[in-house]
Amino acid sequence: xxxIRDAWLDFFELTAxxxxxxxxxxxxxxxxxxxxxxxxxGQGHVFETIRYGKQAECQYLLHLALLIRxxxxxxxxxxxxxxxxxxxxxxxTGHQRTQIDTRLAETGHTRSGPGAINSSxxxxxxxxxxxxxxxxxxWWNSYNPEYRKFDVDCTNYVSQCMRAGGAPMRGAPxxxxxWWYNDxxxxxxxAVAHSLRWYLSGSTTGLKGKEMESASDLIPGxxxxxxxxxxxxxxxxxxxxxxxxxxxxxVNAHTxxxxxxxxxxxxxxxxxxxxxxxxxxxxE
Numbered sequence: 001x002x003x004i005r006d007a008w009l010d011f012f013e014l015t016a017x018x019x020x021x022x023x024x025x026x027x028x029x030x031x032x033x034x035x036x037x038x039x040x041x042g043q044g045h046v047f048e049t050i051r052y053g054k055q056a057e058c059q060y061l062l063h064l065a066l067l068i069r070x071x072x073x074x075x076x077x078x079x080x081x082x083x084x085x086x087x088x089x090x091x092x093t094g095h096q097r098t099q100i101d102t103r104l105a106e107t108g109h110t111r112s113g114p115g116a117i118n119s120s121x122x123x124x125x126x127x128x129x130x131x132x133x134x135x136x137x138x139w140w141n142s143y144n145p146e147y148r149k150f151d152v153d154c155t156n157y158v159s160q161c162m163r164a165g166g167a168p169m170r171g172a173p174x175x176x177x178x179w180w181y182n183d184x185x186x187x188x189x190x191a192v193a194h195s196l197r198w199y200l201s202g203s204t205t206g207l208k209g210k211e212m213e214s215a216s217d218l219i220p221g222x223x224x225x226x227x228x229x230x231x232x233x234x235x236x237x238x239x240x241x242x243x244x245x246x247x248x249x250x251v252n253a254h255t256x257x258x259x260x261x262x263x264x265x266x267x268x269x270x271x272x273x274x275x276x277x278x279x280x281x282x283x284e
Contacts, residue, residue, distance in 0.1 A: 022081065025267040026066075033246065033262060035070035056087045060095075063141075071245040078259040080141060125168050125206065127283025129221030132165030133241050136252045140259045147181070150191055157254035158223060158237045159190045162282060165221060167207040179207050197225040197234040200280045209280030215263050218249050223280045224263055230274030238263070 030037055042064045049058040060083045068075045086094040139157065143149045150156045159181065163169070171178015171187055179189045179199055189199035200209030200223065212218060218240050226236040238251035242260060249263040256268070265271050 022267065022269065025269075025271075029262055029264065029267045030068060032266070033070065033244070033248065035068050035075075035244075037066050038069050038074075039067040041065050054089050058085050058087070059083075060085045073245045075244060075250065075260055077250075077261055078141070079261060080257040082256070125166055125283065127162075127167065127221065128165045129219070129283070132161045132221045132239065132282075135164035136161045136239050136241050137259070140252045140254070141257045148183075148186075152193075153254040155193045155196050155237050156191045158239050159196065161221075161239045161252075162207065162223070165283070167282070170206050179203070193225065193237050194234040196223075196237055197278055200225075200282075201278070207282070209282055212279040212281050215249050215277070215279055216247050218263075218279055218281065219243075222249075222282055224249065224251060225278040225280070226265060227276040228265075228268075228270040228272055228274075230272065230276050234278075235270065236265075238265075 027037065042062055045061045045063065046058050049056055062081045062083060064079050064081065066077045066079075068077055083095050085092060136157075139160070143153075144160060147156065147160055159179070163181070167179075169178065169180040172180040172182065173185060175185065175187050178187055179196075180187050181190045188195035190196070200207075201211060203209070209223065212222075215224070218224070220240050220242060222240045224238050224240065225234050226238075227234045228236065236253070236255070238253040238258075238261075240249040240263070241252045242250040244250055244262070250260045251263050252259050253261065261267075265275070
């Protein structure tokens with residue numbers, strides 16, 4: 001394990017050499033928005049290792065912090081990238097980005113939950129955007145033990161943020177109805193990206209979303225949905241937590257845990273030129 005930790009600097013240099021394409025994507029995204037990366041620091045964490053003789057294979061989380069300058073202002077963006085790393089005699093011989101298939105059904109790990117939560121069908125509710133954003137900031141790179149953790153956790157995380165902002169739940173126990181969670185079960189819209197996208201645009205009571213024309217129309221607490229392949233299957237959701245100096249959204253997300261990430265996700269390995277977006281105003 002000591003040798004694996006000592007290989008961190010080699011790994012960081014290898015990552016910067018961009019075998020995964022991530023670094024070029026990140027620089028291009030910044031350049032396109034008139035920004036530049038002025039400093040990048042990182043910290044690694046090994047969470048699983050398999051040894052066989054002098055060789056080893058480990059699952060590695062790379063926590064990067066980027067200081068970005070835009071229009072004379074500074075933004076701290078953070079992102080946690082999962083890698084699979086191969087070593088021999090403590091030296092890195094290969095690595096590759098790992099990526100969860102967002103099209104797989106989302107299944108919760110065993111974890112204690114908050115118990116049944118009272119549902120509400122109030123047609124109007126006060127959405128506390130500050131509380132939603134505070135929750136998003138508190139849990140962007142960890143997991144609230146009051147809820148289950150999902151293999152693909154982006155929508156579960158966004159749902160928790162909206163719930164923290166006062167969004168009312170309804171529809172239990174029908175998984176295909178409403179938007180709800182308890183420790184025994186949850187609606188598809190709570191945890192599946194495709195289902196939440198259609199719930200937000202179709203709901204007429206309680207939690208609902210108003211479609212906005214562009215990302216610049218969004219404010220903190222709002223939601224962005226992503227169809228990376230442009231095939232009608234929605235893959236990912238994020239929550240807006242801030243705006244950059246040009247008035248464009250910065251978002252937090254789970255799965256590849258991210259904080260203050262630029263909304264377009266063009267630095268993501270999942271992004272394609274066919275990517276489609278939906279922008280939802282919450283609480284109005």
